[in-house]
Amino acid sequence: MEYEKARLVPRRFPNLILVGFMGTGKTTLARILAERWRRPFFDTDTLIEQHVKMSVSDFFSKHGEAAFRELERECVEKWLPPDGAVIACGGGLVTGCGMPGILRQKGIVVCLFASAETIYRRICHSSHRPLLQCENPLERIRELLASREAAYVKSGSGIFTDGRNFLDLANSIERMYSTAVASRPNAGPGPSLAGVSPDA
Numbered sequence: 001m002e003y004e005k006a007r008l009v010p011r012r013f014p015n016l017i018l019v020g021f022m023g024t025g026k027t028t029l030a031r032i033l034a035e036r037w038r039r040p041f042f043d044t045d046t047l048i049e050q051h052v053k054m055s056v057s058d059f060f061s062k063h064g065e066a067a068f069r070e071l072e073r074e075c076v077e078k079w080l081p082p083d084g085a086v087i088a089c090g091g092g093l094v095t096g097c098g099m100p101g102i103l104r105q106k107g108i109v110v111c112l113f114a115s116a117e118t119i120y121r122r123i124c125h126s127s128h129r130p131l132l133q134c135e136n137p138l139e140r141i142r143e144l145l146a147s148r149e150a151a152y153v154k155s156g157s158g159i160f161t162d163g164r165n166f167l168d169l170a171n172s173i174e175r176m177y178s179t180a181v182a183s184r185p186n187a188g189p190g191p192s193l194a195g196v197s198p199d200a
């Protein structure tokens with residue numbers, strides 16, 4: 001009887017961690033999936049902003065990019081929950097030394113990709129991204145994408161977002177996540193994802 005009951009208790013779900021360049025849809029998709037699975041949602045930029053009590057832009061201009069990367073590392077290593085959450089990471093978080101590997105230990109990582117032109121179109125009107133406040137943001141996006149590509153590829157399974165809507169992307173990410181969960185060592189029969197809280 002107890003054995004039967006134990007079998008019905010869902011395993012705790014690993015975190016789903018979304019990484020990728022600015023404007024690839026990490027935050028929106030993480031919110032959609034957190035709501036769908038009834039799990040807590042975290043955004044590393046927001047966690048950092050709450051910690052330093054200022055916006056990411058202000059932090060960049062006061063302390064510089066290197067100090068921000070250190071905070072991102074601290075956030076991943078110390079502030080994120082060990083499991084059960086859906087997490088959107090800042091676009092440059094994976095670039096820190098060893099970060100792709102550290103992230104993979106914290107959950108199942110999916111990396112969102114988009115072309116430089118699409119990214120530019122999606123974020124050209126936003127003023128809160130300090131790295132793109134420059135003369136030629138499209139060129140800057142191209143340079144940053146090229147320099148970060150290896151880190152993005154190393155961080156987890158990739159998904160290309162150009163021309164796809166959020167619902168379609170959320171469904172694809174859900175399938176990638178379920179497959180990754182099922183293929184983890186010791187993965188037993190689990191509950192279906194839809195509408196199931198990790199603590200249900």
Ligand code: S3P
Nearest residue numbers: 021022045056090091092129130
């Ligand atoms: C950055 C991306 C931003 C934010 C900061 C730096 C980057 O996050 O962390 O402006 O280096 O790509 P989003 O990807 O959520 O815009």
